[in-house]
Amino acid sequence: MARNSGRRARHDYLNDPTAAVYGGAGLLPGDGGGSVTGYLLNRAKPHLPPWLAVGATGLAGALGNWRWGDSSAAGVGLTLASVALTGATWWAGKSTSQQRRLHSAITVAAGSAWLTAACLAGPAAGPLDDLFLMGGPVVALSWNVRMVLRRNDDPSGESADKGLMEKIGLARAQLGNPKVEPNRVTAPVALAAGEQTNDDMAKALGNIASALDLPTSAVRYHPDPDSNRRGDLVIVPEDMLADVVEWEGPSNLGGSIAEPLVIGRYDDGAPLLLWLPGDPEQGRNSTHVLTAGMSGSGKGDAALNLLTEVLSRRDVIVWFSDPKAFQDFAPLREGLDWGVEGGTGTEVMVAAVQQAIPARTRWLGEHGYRQWVPAAAQQQTSPEHSCRPDGRPCGCAGMPFLVTWFEEAANTLRNLGDDAFTGIAQEARSAGISLIVSLQRPSYDQMSTSTRASLPSVIALGCDPRDEGFCLPDEVLAAGAHPGAWGNRRPGYCYVVSPGIPEDRYPSPGRTRRFTHRAVPVMELLATWAQRNGATADPVTAGAASAVAGTAYTGRTPTSTAAAAGAGSVPQLHVVHGEGDDMQQHSVHVDPEDTGIDPEADLPEVEQGDDAPIFGQETGRKPSPEEARELFARALAEFEENGQMIVGPKDFMDWCDRHHLSRPWVSARLKEAALDGRLEATNTTGRWRIVPALTAA
Numbered sequence: 001m002a003r004n005s006g007r008r009a010r011h012d013y014l015n016d017p018t019a020a021v022y023g024g025a026g027l028l029p030g031d032g033g034g035s036v037t038g039y040l041l042n043r044a045k046p047h048l049p050p051w052l053a054v055g056a057t058g059l060a061g062a063l064g065n066w067r068w069g070d071s072s073a074a075g076v077g078l079t080l081a082s083v084a085l086t087g088a089t090w091w092a093g094k095s096t097s098q099q100r101r102l103h104s105a106i107t108v109a110a111g112s113a114w115l116t117a118a119c120l121a122g123p124a125a126g127p128l129d130d131l132f133l134m135g136g137p138v139v140a141l142s143w144n145v146r147m148v149l150r151r152n153d154d155p156s157g158e159s160a161d162k163g164l165m166e167k168i169g170l171a172r173a174q175l176g177n178p179k180v181e182p183n184r185v186t187a188p189v190a191l192a193a194g195e196q197t198n199d200d201m202a203k204a205l206g207n208i209a210s211a212l213d214l215p216t217s218a219v220r221y222h223p224d225p226d227s228n229r230r231g232d233l234v235i236v237p238e239d240m241l242a243d244v245v246e247w248e249g250p251s252n253l254g255g256s257i258a259e260p261l262v263i264g265r266y267d268d269g270a271p272l273l274l275w276l277p278g279d280p281e282q283g284r285n286s287t288h289v290l291t292a293g294m295s296g297s298g299k300g301d302a303a304l305n306l307l308t309e310v311l312s313r314r315d316v317i318v319w320f321s322d323p324k325a326f327q328d329f330a331p332l333r334e335g336l337d338w339g340v341e342g343g344t345g346t347e348v349m350v351a352a353v354q355q356a357i358p359a360r361t362r363w364l365g366e367h368g369y370r371q372w373v374p375a376a377a378q379q380q381t382s383p384e385h386s387c388r389p390d391g392r393p394c395g396c397a398g399m400p401f402l403v404t405w406f407e408e409a410a411n412t413l414r415n416l417g418d419d420a421f422t423g424i425a426q427e428a429r430s431a432g433i434s435l436i437v438s439l440q441r442p443s444y445d446q447m448s449t450s451t452r453a454s455l456p457s458v459i460a461l462g463c464d465p466r467d468e469g470f471c472l473p474d475e476v477l478a479a480g481a482h483p484g485a486w487g488n489r490r491p492g493y494c495y496v497v498s499p500g501i502p503e504d505r506y507p508s509p510g511r512t513r514r515f516t517h518r519a520v521p522v523m524e525l526l527a528t529w530a531q532r533n534g535a536t537a538d539p540v541t542a543g544a545a546s547a548v549a550g551t552a553y554t555g556r557t558p559t560s561t562a563a564a565a566g567a568g569s570v571p572q573l574h575v576v577h578g579e580g581d582d583m584q585q586h587s588v589h590v591d592p593e594d595t596g597i598d599p600e601a602d603l604p605e606v607e608q609g610d611d612a613p614i615f616g617q618e619t620g621r622k623p624s625p626e627e628a629r630e631l632f633a634r635a636l637a638e639f640e641e642n643g644q645m646i647v648g649p650k651d652f653m654d655w656c657d658r659h660h661l662s663r664p665w666v667s668a669r670l671k672e673a674a675l676d677g678r679l680e681a682t683n684t685t686g687r688w689r690i691v692p693a694l695t696a697a
């Protein structure tokens with residue numbers, strides 16, 4: 001029953017959205033009696049008291065005259081009582097509106113004056129009877145009229161908003177003329193000066209939602225930046241996001257990454273947009289994005305919305321790390337410039353980003369760009385953007401925007417450390433690089449405050465209510481955003497906070513598009529498109545990546561396998577897909593591993609061929625120090641060839657056993673190699689990054 005009445009109230013809001021603001025319940029027709037007379041009596045009842053009061057005054061006048069008609073002392077007493085009563089009415093009306101106070105005081109003054117005169121002189125003396133017959137109904141009617149007007153919705157009336165504002169404990173706040181749009185009511189709020197603040201209003205949003213029988217997310221407050229007691233109350237009664245919308249394809253295939261990325265829609269149907277690169281004209285720098293949401297909140301699909309948009313743009317490359325072995329992203333993997341599956345691969349990718357930042361910033365500076373803009377991705381044919389000292393066009397290859405994406409990044413960030421990450425995040429923005437980070441559990445035990453602060457944009461999906469403060473800025477929560485209310489019950493619902501989006505949009509919920517199996521072939525086509533027509537890494541970025549990752553960097557440069565194969569790489573992709581999803585996922589990441597298998601097979605041969613004596617002594621003699629060092633150097637080369645660019649003593653365990661060498665010996669050699677410049681220390685103790693000696697394929 002309760003639910004039904006709630007629904008009825010909600011329908012009233014839809015038919016008359018102002019009812020949502022002014023308290024729909026008061027407008028519902030009262031329950032009439034069974035008959036017409038009963039109904040009329042019921043309707044007339046609230047209007048009777050003023051008439052009864054007039055009658056009672058007349059009767060009191062007659063009775064008073066009978067009792068005190070000849071008493072002059074009673075005359076004095078009655079006059080004083082009449083003045084005192086009028087004064088008391090005026091005083092009691094202090095907390096009500098001016099209009100009501102005046103009306104009450106005049107009524108009491110007129111009534112008590114007539115009563116005093118009637119008591120002393122008699123109710124029919126002189127003009128008193130006429131005054132009673134004319135004045136009584138006028139006074140009673142004036143109260144009836146007042147009540148009728150109060151019942152009608154007076155959109156500008158201050159008394160009407162009292163209903164709602166009183167209910168939420170802000171009785172003296174006023175609502176102004178509401179702006180009514182389909183499914184959205186916006187009413188200006190003026191809080192009581194010196195008594196209430198915008199914070200009080202923000203805190204009362206839950207109560208407003210409760211008073212109107214709406215979900216918390218349907219009620220928002222946009223404080224006026226110029227006043228601490230004014231703002232707009234926004235009510236969106238119907239949840240327009242309830243319908244699931246499936247992803248059908250990218251919004252702007254072949255457009256620039258500087259154009260907005262469409263990742264879903266807002267609750268009023270407007271597109272949910274995001275910008276990664278900055279815009280110098282608006283004084284906006286590029287941004288980094290945190291995708292936060294609890295398991296089942298739709299993080300995977302949110303990421304697919306964003307990644308498909310990015311890959312469909314002509315001037316961007318993507319480096320992507322996914323410890324979940326590309327479970328969600330397999331169909332798009334071919335479109336990536338570089339993809340790794342977590343662990344060491346991610347460590348190397350992070351090191352490559354660190355290397356790429358100064359190289360890219362330098363290149364942008366040399367070509368006269370203060371930050372990345374789409375023109376930087378074109379061949380540099382303008383004298384304005386020439387790196388030649390003589391100012392003639394340099395013709396350098398353009399530099400595409402770089403998106404570096406870290407799925408399930410908690411461990412990576414922890415290993416990297418706050419200072420390192422904060423440094424990367426700050427500097428990456430002027431290098432035309434955006435970092436995108438997703439967290440399985442959005443909370444402070446997963447990511448430190450300073451790391452969180454380095455990610456200015458967030459796609460906040462449903463989360464645990466306790467984690468809301470981690471996901472969204474306080475102002476956005478205060479304005480009514482509540483991702484904690486969704487949990488994982490509303491997959492795809494999100495709030496997006498990012499530069500470029502008008503701030504009053506931040507507390508508006510949106511929803512991403514859903515990806516089903518029907519999206520897979522389209523994503524595969526998109527990846528093929530990106531592979532053939534998308535940007536390839538410029539020499540500066542590719543050089544920085546190769547310098548760190550060696551052969552582990554598989555960028556889609558013109559010399560890479562995919563590009564060298566040209567169209568040949570595409571049929572290969574289709575053939576693999578034809579063998580089923582498992583095969584597809586497997587084959588997509590088998591390629592790099594294949595390149596790793598041969599060198600491993602070669603290892604014994606190399607040992608046998610080049611160093612037969614040592615190999616022959618595996619079961620017996622320990623290699624001489626010189627031989628052992630040679631073996632060690634060769635082992636490092638093997639790791640490099642296999643693309644394993646980060647190593648530590650534990651990677652040498654089998655190798656030590658084979659060669660009768662101890663782990664402390666290996667540790668000492670690793671340190672030595674670091675001094676020689678063959679290795680570089682990482683942030684993790686006992687882990688070293690190989691400085692490539694080979695050039696990338």
Ligand SMILES: Nc1ncnc2c1ncn2[C@@H]1O[C@H](COP(=O)(O)OP(=O)(O)OP(=O)(O)O)[C@@H](O)[C@H]1O
Pocket residue numbers: 244245293294295296297298299300301302440491492493511512513514515
């Ligand atoms: N925008 C959306 N509209 C409707 N359903 C969605 C939307 N996004 C995701 N879903 C559905 O919600 C469910 C959970 O989504 P998903 O697997 O992406 O969540 P997740 O947050 O990535 O979870 P996990 O972290 O456990 O992988 C899936 O069934 C998915 O189809």
